[in-house]
Amino acid sequence: MGGAEPLRTAEGGRARTAGNPVAPPGRTPYRRLMPELRTDRLVLRDWRTSDLDPWAAMNADPVVREYFPEVLTRAQSEASVAGFQADLDRRGWGWWAVEVVATGEFVGFTGLDPVEDGMPFTGVEAGWRLARPAWGHGYATEAARAVVSHAFECLALPEVLAVAAAGNLRSRAVMDRLGMTRDPADDFDDPEVPEGSPLRRSVLYRLRAGDHRPGGR
Ligand SMILES: CC(C)(COP(=O)(O)OP(=O)(O)OC[C@H]1O[C@@H](n2cnc3c(N)ncnc32)[C@H](O)[C@@H]1OP(=O)(O)O)[C@@H](O)C(=O)NCCC(=O)NCCS
Secondary structure, eight states: OOGGGGGGOOOTSSOOOSSOOOOTTTTTTOOSSSSOOSSSEEEEEOBGGGGGHHHHHHHOOOOTTTSSOOOOHHHHHHHHHHHHHHHHHHHSSSSSEEETTTTTTTEEEEEEEEOOOOSSOSEEEEEEOOOGGGGSHHHHHHHHHHHHHHHHTTOOOHHHHEEEEETTTHHHHHHOOOOOOGGGGGEOTTTTOOOOOOOOOEEEEEGGGOOOTTOOO
């Protein structure tokens, strides 16, 4: 089945294989450079071709995209995945695909990314987006906890940020559950959202490494 194929990126194919390659006789098996992140119920992993259909479908869902300026076309969704996988291949972290272990179902993404140029702050932000049927199970918070732990314990980042349109209360609730805090003085107008849009007013949450409680609060 082609659907389980790992995605190949434009950067000359995958830098790593999905599992540990077979080691030469007498040698320890190679360790994979980028670990999959595992939680009780989820695996955060590389992207597969079988993720493209559900990823495009969720990005075409106006409810999932309620706090974004527009829904995404199939082409935009495919391009985004190519970019995510290229980032994972290049640096070992980024926007991971999220799969429910019990069912093998792809449900969305969670990860880390450097803040875009042009924002009124710099750093690395965490983010999450799930298909609607995956809401209300605690998956986003569970995946985000793994990502934040990875940011502090493996990448040694001093701080993780998170950003949302001010009205995106579900996303802000994830930030609250992670123990992130918001200073209203950091509220800002997102330059990527058209002027006049009610989505432009945005909030910034922060979590310093020293304030991180790995198991939650
Ligand atoms: C933001 C988003 C990921 C949040 O999803 P979510 O399901 O609300 O958040 P979680 O996965 O953490 O789930 C929490 C909910 O699951 C419930 N839950 C059920 N079973 C649970 C379990 N075993 N463990 C923990 N929580 C559980 C919690 O009580 C909570 O319910 P509540 O919302 O009624 O309070 C989702 O709304 C989404 O994808 N939105 C569209 C994209 C988006 O806006 N992304 C963010 C951009 S800034």
